[in-house]
Amino acid sequence: MELRHLRYFVAVAETLSFTAAAARLRVSQPPLSQQIRDLERELGVALFERTSRRVGLTAAGAAFLDHARAILDQAELAAEQVRAIGRGHMGSLEIGLTGSVLGGRLGALLAAYSACYPKVALRLHEMSPQEQETALINRRTDLSFLRWPNDDPDLAIERAWPETVGLALPRRHRLGARRCVDLADLRDESFVFLRRTDSRFARHLWTCCIDAGFAPRIIQEVGDAQALVNLVAAGFGVALLPESIGRLSRAEIAYRPLAGTAASADVSIAYRADHRAVAGEFLEFARKFLAERHRVA
Incomplete structure (x- = not known):
């Protein structure tokens, strides 16, 4: 049994017409009828009562309709979730940081991101800078916010915001x-x-x-x-x-x-070049958000 069989069955059950169901599904009627016969053969029971004037559901068909709809709904939900994860709109995001960075613009950035992406779970990991970089390289985190990061060939670095x-x-x-x-x-x-x-x-x-x-x-x-x-x-x-x-x-x-000093406390974002989709979506959001905050400031 495939999802195609269930979609065909639901279309016929809802229209009670093989002709109307074929039009809804944009298929010809003979293949549709064959798929329904294959489904009934697999289940070992008739799902429809067919006469020359009408098509109706059998008791088994009426019971199967609820299950078929639920399965199709679950399949669509699963597909939507997978697509959302692929777009970076769902899942989890692991962020390394030091406590002092939260005193800057990071708190406002994370709050704004969470409001726009409520299905992404933000997990903050407070670590020393060295621990942050190790966690990034070992893929335990997706991003880090830190001052004066190491120049590591495995990591991409860009300035998040300036700080004196x-x-x-x-x-x-x-x-x-x-x-x-x-x-x-x-x-x-x-x-x-x-x-x-x-x-x-x-x-x-x-x-x-x-x-x-x-x-x-x-x-x-x-x-x-x-x-x-x-x-x-x-x-x-x-x-x-x-x-x-x-x-x-x-x-x-x-x-x-x-x-009289060149001392700088600028905060940078560090991440792997081969980051996950959710990290890429966050980076795009962060760049726009921080650029706007800098412009206003």
């Missing part, structure tokens, strides 16, 4: 009265820093300090940007932070822009 770096310092710090701070003025400060072994962004900030003429005196290294905020609030030292994190700082902290 600023200085977080205790509210009563001597530099708090300034509107902006030159990086070179921090040579005598104690720093709390992101862990350089885990973060190329942290190593980038270290290099910027070296270019400004000093090696930062690091008191504590942590793996999360929010931990830096808490350490600054506790008075451990100052911290170089992405703007999105600095603007969300606590009342005990002052956040000041940096002058």
Whole structure:
């Protein structure tokens, strides 16, 4: 039994006419009649009562009609789901990120995407940058949002949005009265820093300090940007932070822009060139969404 048999049977059952059913199906009547006879032979029961004046359903045919419709509906639903997955409109999307990136534009992007693609389940995986890249290469995730990604030949990288770096310092710090701070003025400060072994962004900030003429005196290294905020609030030292994190700082902290530095906290999207359809659909949506946000900004 094939789906074709069921479609032919339902057409005849609904029209109670082989001629009308053939017209609906756009086939000639003899093949249609043959398909119905083949179906009845396979089932071992007559589905229609045929006379010279009318066609009617037998009791078996009436019972079979409900099942045939349900099977055809399920087949169409399955086909629609498969087509939706193929177009990237259904399924799951695994996204790697660091906690600090959610403080930027990513939260708004994910909310807008979920509203447009409610049948795609977003799964967020908070990881260090190195873990994110390993997960991408091993296909455990589809995309990653991170700062200063590694130049890996297996990954495609494009900038998602620009972001500046600023200085977080205790509210009563001597530099708090300034509107902006030159990086070179921090040579005598104690720093709390992101862990350089885990973060190329942290190593980038270290290099910027070296270019400004000093090696930062690091008191504590942590793996999360929010931990830096808490350490600054506790008075451990100052911290170089992405703007999105600095603007969300606590009342005990002052956040000041940096002058005289090439420090950048730009966020990039990393993905495999042979990504799945759902990742490709997300990338197109993200490019348009972020371009519009940048234009408005």
